[in-house]
Amino acid sequence: MPAAGARHRSPGRVPGLLVLLFSVAGAAVAVALPLVLGRTLDLLLHGGAAGHWLAASVALLVGEVLLDGLAALCTGRCTAGWTAWIRSRALHGMLYAVPDLARPLSRGDVAARLTLNAADAGSAPSARASLAASLITPAGALLALAFVDVWAALCVLAGLPALALVLRTFARDTGTSVRAYQGVQSEIAARLLEALEGAETIAAAGTAAAERERVLRPLADLSRLGERMWLLHGRALALGGVLVPLLTVAATAVGGLRLAAGALSVGGLLAVSRYAQLAAGFGGAATLLGAVVRGRSARERTAVLEQLPALVHGPRTLPPGGPGTLELRDVRVVRGGTEVLRVDEVVVPGGLTTAVVGRSGAGKSVLAAVAGRLTDPDRGEVLLDGTPLDLLTPHSLRTEVGFAFARPELGEGTVAEAVAAGRRTAPSHRVRAALRTAGADAFVRRLPHAYDTPLREAPLSGGEYQRLGLARAFAHAGRLLVMDDATSSLDTATEHAVNRALNHSLGDVTRLVVAHRPSVAARADRVIWLESGRVRAVGTHRRLWEEAAYREVFRSGSSTGEGGAGPFGPEAQARGPLGGEAAEGGPGPDRSAAPHREVPR
Numbered sequence: 001m002p003a004a005g006a007r008h009r010s011p012g013r014v015p016g017l018l019v020l021l022f023s024v025a026g027a028a029v030a031v032a033l034p035l036v037l038g039r040t041l042d043l044l045l046h047g048g049a050a051g052h053w054l055a056a057s058v059a060l061l062v063g064e065v066l067l068d069g070l071a072a073l074c075t076g077r078c079t080a081g082w083t084a085w086i087r088s089r090a091l092h093g094m095l096y097a098v099p100d101l102a103r104p105l106s107r108g109d110v111a112a113r114l115t116l117n118a119a120d121a122g123s124a125p126s127a128r129a130s131l132a133a134s135l136i137t138p139a140g141a142l143l144a145l146a147f148v149d150v151w152a153a154l155c156v157l158a159g160l161p162a163l164a165l166v167l168r169t170f171a172r173d174t175g176t177s178v179r180a181y182q183g184v185q186s187e188i189a190a191r192l193l194e195a196l197e198g199a200e201t202i203a204a205a206g207t208a209a210a211e212r213e214r215v216l217r218p219l220a221d222l223s224r225l226g227e228r229m230w231l232l233h234g235r236a237l238a239l240g241g242v243l244v245p246l247l248t249v250a251a252t253a254v255g256g257l258r259l260a261a262g263a264l265s266v267g268g269l270l271a272v273s274r275y276a277q278l279a280a281g282f283g284g285a286a287t288l289l290g291a292v293v294r295g296r297s298a299r300e301r302t303a304v305l306e307q308l309p310a311l312v313h314g315p316r317t318l319p320p321g322g323p324g325t326l327e328l329r330d331v332r333v334v335r336g337g338t339e340v341l342r343v344d345e346v347v348v349p350g351g352l353t354t355a356v357v358g359r360s361g362a363g364k365s366v367l368a369a370v371a372g373r374l375t376d377p378d379r380g381e382v383l384l385d386g387t388p389l390d391l392l393t394p395h396s397l398r399t400e401v402g403f404a405f406a407r408p409e410l411g412e413g414t415v416a417e418a419v420a421a422g423r424r425t426a427p428s429h430r431v432r433a434a435l436r437t438a439g440a441d442a443f444v445r446r447l448p449h450a451y452d453t454p455l456r457e458a459p460l461s462g463g464e465y466q467r468l469g470l471a472r473a474f475a476h477a478g479r480l481l482v483m484d485d486a487t488s489s490l491d492t493a494t495e496h497a498v499n500r501a502l503n504h505s506l507g508d509v510t511r512l513v514v515a516h517r518p519s520v521a522a523r524a525d526r527v528i529w530l531e532s533g534r535v536r537a538v539g540t541h542r543r544l545w546e547e548a549a550y551r552e553v554f555r556s557g558s559s560t561g562e563g564g565a566g567p568f569g570p571e572a573q574a575r576g577p578l579g580g581e582a583a584e585g586g587p588g589p590d591r592s593a594a595p596h597r598e599v600p601r
């Protein structure tokens with residue numbers, strides 16, 4: 001997949017400079033206009049030749065409109081360019097992050113950062129350029145005012161520190177509120193998405209009203225913070241609204257006195273009044289300053305996604321024809337300050353199936369993630385055919401190590417495209433073979449357009465969707481296939497059929513299978529038994545079954561669907577380690593070495 005960042009190059013400085021250029025030109029025209037209009041008025045009043053001045057006035061008026069339009073156009077382009085770039089970088093950071101480390105960010109929070117925050121951050125560069133330009137207008141107006149009448153200019157100058165103070169206070173206070181406001185927005189988005197994902201549970205439990213209350217609970221904070229932001233903005237505008245007219249009136253009064261004293265013309269008085277207004281020009285600056293502050297805070301939030309830790313890859317590839325032997329040496333994984341996995345030494349033999357079992361939370365998924373390098377251990381090494389996984393190129397890693405999950409994410413294309421998608425697009429014959437192996441071919445052919453049915457239009461059950469995920473993993477199988485609960489939605493008969501087909505078509509691929517069902521463990525060549533993040537024992541299911549604590553793993557509820565009175569309840573136990581369903585398939589020869597107890601109890 002090409003880097004998302006590569007598709008959107010940084011807009012660079014040009015769009016912002018164009019905004020600045022047109023805004024400054026517009027400001028210059030705005031500054032020149034009163035002077036020219038005043039002169040024109042004087043000439044017209046005194047019957048002078050005002051032709052050129054009149055033409056200049058018209059040209060300046062037209063120019064002002066044009067420059068305003070150009071500045072608005074460039075602002076739009078600048079904002080769109082920066083928003084796309086920021087969003088793209090954040091998305092790239094998110095997609096390339098170590099999934100395990102990105103997990104603390106909820107989906108709603110990520111969605112808010114990628115949409116609302118990226119848009120606010122994207123509008124900041126143009127707001128900054130406009131803000132710079134908006135400060136030029138008062139500065140130029142003050143100079144022009146001094147040129148028309150220095151006393152009136154001094155009068156405005158005396159009031160400017162008060163205006164600057166109002167702006168500074170506004171920027172400081174609004175920054176704090178904006179950060180809190182954006183945080184609450186994310187919180188609401190997160191709760192909303194959680195509610196959508198759990199819609200069935202909510203409906204079944206009849207907790208819609210409570211859920212609504214939960215989703216909307218932060219709304220009170222949002223409203224309070226929003227009000228505060230408006231209040232700050234309003235207060236700044238109100239203060240400005242008092243100060244600016246005061247300054248304008250004071251400067252105009254000074255101009256009037258100067259007119260009475262014969263030191264200023266009528267046109268000069270018009271210019272003084274207009275320049276005093278421009279010099280104290282405030283409303284625009286406060287709004288732009290608000291946008292800059294909001295953009296800065298939003299950028300910090302999108303940068304969190306950009307800076308999520310990603311895997312670093314090496315330059316090596318695997319020698320061809322290896323057996324697919326996986327070794328974990330001295331592996332430690334720490335999450336939230338707790339060691340969630342500790343494996344001193346485990347070898348997963350090439351070409352065989354190894355099941356990983358343990359109670360819920362024992363560390364099975366963490367081990368699977370480390371084994372297939374979805375995440376790196378905090379300490380230790382994981383080697384595939386003698387090569388540390390972190391030395392492999394991304395291509396080598398992802399073509400040699402495949403994954404299948406309980407809840408696969410297959411995108412929006414057709415069924416065939418979804419299964420074919422991978423580092424290399426799988427050819428159609430392989431896609432069909434993989435669908436057959438996954439037990440998906442029959443139902444796929446019954447879909448409205450068979451293999452070409454868009455997934456969005458495919459009425460699939462959870463188990464069917466899961467089989468498509470399996471098919472994708474099979475179609476791209478390299479030398480190691482990690483299956484993390486990837487058959488959990490299949491009934492045992494279908495799951496058994498899939499396993500048989502898998503043995504037949506991918507017999508030489510090393511398989512590491514996170515298993516909740518005893519029947520899956522029974523069919524594996526060997527079992528890694530985890531307990532509280534540690535390897536309690538490694539051996540065959542038959543051998544481990546002799547231990548009551550091992551049998552307990554499958555009764556305790558960790559083995560979903562088969563605990564207690566299920567097929568692996570007391571009655572099934574009486575039948576032995578394979579259970580009824582496994583017994584039907586037979587245990588097969590015990591191909592693994594004698595059980596190797598790793599961590600003594």
Ligand SMILES: Nc1ncnc2c1ncn2[C@@H]1O[C@H](COP(=O)(O)OP(=O)(O)OP(=O)(O)O)[C@@H](O)[C@H]1O
Binds near residue numbers: 100336
């Ligand atoms: N990113 C993480 N941050 C904090 N804790 C984590 C993280 N990932 C896993 N853990 C913790 O590590 C432990 C092992 O998790 P893991 O998902 O591997 O369990 P599991 O054996 O697969 O459980 P289950 O059978 O319920 O899926 C759990 O206590 C889990 O809360």
